[in-house]
Structure formats: structure tokens, C-alpha cells
Amino acid sequence: METFEADVVIVGGGPAGCTCALYTSRADLKTIVLDKNPAVGALAITHQIANYPGVSNEMSGQALLDLMRNQAIEYGTDYRRAQVFGIDVNGEWKTVHTPEGTFKGRSLVLATGAMGRPASFKGEADFLGRGVSYCATCDGAFYRGREVAVVGVNKEAIEEAQVLTKFASKVHWITSNDPKPEDMHAQALKQEASVKHWSRARLLEIEGNDSGVTGVKLKSRELDQEQSLNVDGVFVYMSGSKPITDFMGDQVAFKEDGGVLVDDFMATTSEGVWAIGDIRNTPFKQAVVAASDGCIAAMAIDRFLNSRKSIRVDWVHS
Numbered sequence: 001m002e003t004f005e006a007d008v009v010i011v012g013g014g015p016a017g018c019t020c021a022l023y024t025s026r027a028d029l030k031t032i033v034l035d036k037n038p039a040v041g042a043l044a045i046t047h048q049i050a051n052y053p054g055v056s057n058e059m060s061g062q063a064l065l066d067l068m069r070n071q072a073i074e075y076g077t078d079y080r081r082a083q084v085f086g087i088d089v090n091g092e093w094k095t096v097h098t099p100e101g102t103f104k105g106r107s108l109v110l111a112t113g114a115m116g117r118p119a120s121f122k123g124e125a126d127f128l129g130r131g132v133s134y135c136a137t138c139d140g141a142f143y144r145g146r147e148v149a150v151v152g153v154n155k156e157a158i159e160e161a162q163v164l165t166k167f168a169s170k171v172h173w174i175t176s177n178d179p180k181p182e183d184m185h186a187q188a189l190k191q192e193a194s195v196k197h198w199s200r201a202r203l204l205e206i207e208g209n210d211s212g213v214t215g216v217k218l219k220s221r222e223l224d225q226e227q228s229l230n231v232d233g234v235f236v237y238m239s240g241s242k243p244i245t246d247f248m249g250d251q252v253a254f255k256e257d258g259g260v261l262v263d264d265f266m267a268t269t270s271e272g273v274w275a276i277g278d279i280r281n282t283p284f285k286q287a288v289v290a291a292s293d294g295c296i297a298a299m300a301i302d303r304f305l306n307s308r309k310s311i312r313v314d315w316v317h318s
């Protein structure tokens, strides 16, 4: 098996990984990005990216990601398709295992995102990015004046449903249990004029056609019969987003919520290893936040590898 060496090995080619690669390449650090698939990360499946500063609101997440990746490549990043299945962070050189070869980095960046959530419902995977979403803050505005369904009773579901009441004409809130009476946020949501609560109900299927989601089928325990609702969007919050960390064992420390633990410079508990973007399980999962993490880590890595006393920036105040 061939072995490749670099100053910086980045696992994951989403906005976090690509931004980090852009900065480290520009700092003349030999940088390799290993990316499982440029079409399956959170940004890649984002239908329209309306809130990334400076880009047209017509742009798809995939198009924005292509721009980011190409920019990093232009500055020298060695981008490769490869699925990482193991790492070894002991010692000065960090080792990354893939079926395409072994990669050794003087520093290692973990940027595999948080798309580790399995689909819970029939139709969910088929219509992901075409009406199925996990982010009301990101996609809510696309459903102005339209009907949507929110599935789930956890805190995230309640907060996201509340966001959707600002846009949607009707929010069908589907929960398998009754929310707790002492849950003030749930009770407030139920009081919203645009919310129809389907309690003790089971989502059976998300339906749609070539244009995307057209409706959902559900069965409520009370009526004990199937019902169809016409909706244009379905926001699913069953299991929370799950950082993709299966390939790293216990070689870095994790937070209670499963995100990788980092300090202010995105450094993990293992020297020479950084973690950026959604893999940290931050409360605000946004492309601009992931990109910002990438920039911070890159500058910290530059300082780490060059033992600089201060972080070098591209600009200087005059």
C-alpha cells in the first residue's frame, strides 16, 4: 500500500475542510484533503444556500462547495476521493488509513461533518434536499406561505417548529408522544395559530414526485386510521444530527453530545490534531461557521508547525 506524506492531512472536504485547506495551502503547507464523496456532505445536499455572505441566493450548496474546493486546489491543495476508516494520532506523524493508501501528516484535521444520522422514514432519504430538511433556520424561508410538517418532540424539534411558524402558513407538528405539560416551549408552540399538533401520531411515509415533497402519510393512535396531509416540506428531528466519528475510536476526547472536544483554536485533546465544522456538534450548524472553524484551525496549525510566536494573517493594519 502506497504511503503519502504532507504537512496537513484533512479528513473531509466540506466547507470546513476546504476552507482549512485554502488557508494552509496559501501558507505554503503541503496539504492533502481526503474526501469520501463531494456530493454527500451537509453543504453538498443543500438545495439553495441563501445565507452564505457574498454569494447569490440562487446558488446551490453543491455549487458553493465546488467553488471552495476549486479555490483550495488552485492554491495547491491535493484533493483526493478516499474514505478514511482509521487514524493513529500517536507520535509526531499522524497516520490516516484509507483503501487508496496510507497518509501521514505532521498535523491532522478532522472535518467529516455530522451527517451520521440514519433516515427514519420511508421517503426521507429520497427527498433529502428536495423538501426534506433537518434545518429550519437554513430552509424555513423557502416555505413562506406554504404548509410544512415537523416530526419529533425533542427540544430541537420544538425550537425549529417555532422558527417555521414565522414563514409557513401551517406547521403540522407530528409527535409520537404528548409533550410534557411542564415543557413551556412545547405548550407555547401548541398555542401558535398556525400550528396543528398531531399528537400520538406516527409518520408512515414522506411522499413526493420529481419536483420534491408533496405530502406525508400518518396514523394517529386516537383515530387509528391513515391520513394524508399535503405539505411542501418535512423537517425531521428524530435522532439529532450525529457527528461522523466512527473512524477515530477514542483517540480524541468527545463532549457529552458526541461532538469532538476542542479549544478556542479548534485543537483537540490530542496534540497535532484539530477538529472543525459540524463534527464539533455546535448548536449553530451553518456553512459560514464551518468555514470560520477551518480558518481558525489553519492559522493555529501554521503556528504549530512553524513554532511561530504569533499567528500570521494575510493582512496587516497600517
Ligand SMILES: Cc1cc2nc3c(=O)[nH]c(=O)nc-3n(C[C@H](O)[C@H](O)[C@H](O)COP(=O)(O)OP(=O)(O)OC[C@H]3O[C@@H](n4cnc5c(N)ncnc54)[C@H](O)[C@@H]3O)c2cc1C
Pocket (backbone or CB within 6 Å): 011, 012, 013, 014, 015, 016, 017, 034, 035, 036, 037, 038, 039, 040, 041, 042, 043, 044, 045, 046, 047, 048, 049, 050, 051, 052, 082, 083, 084, 085, 111, 112, 113, 114, 115, 129, 132, 133, 134, 135, 138, 139, 244, 247, 276, 277, 278, 279, 285, 286, 287, 288, 290
Ligand atoms: C439539508 C441541509 C440544509 C442546510 N442549509 C444550510 C444553509 O442554507 N445555510 C448554511 O449556512 N448552512 C446550511 N446547512 C448546514 C451546513 O451545510 C453545514 O453546517 C456545513 O456543511 C458543515 O460543514 P462541514 O464541512 O463540517 O461538514 P459537511 O459539509 O457535512 O462535509 C463533510 C465532508 O466529509 C466527508 N466525509 C465524511 N466521512 C468521511 C470519511 N470517513 N472519510 C473521508 N471523508 C468523509 C463527506 O463526504 C463530506 O464531503 C444545511 C445543512 C443541511 C443538512
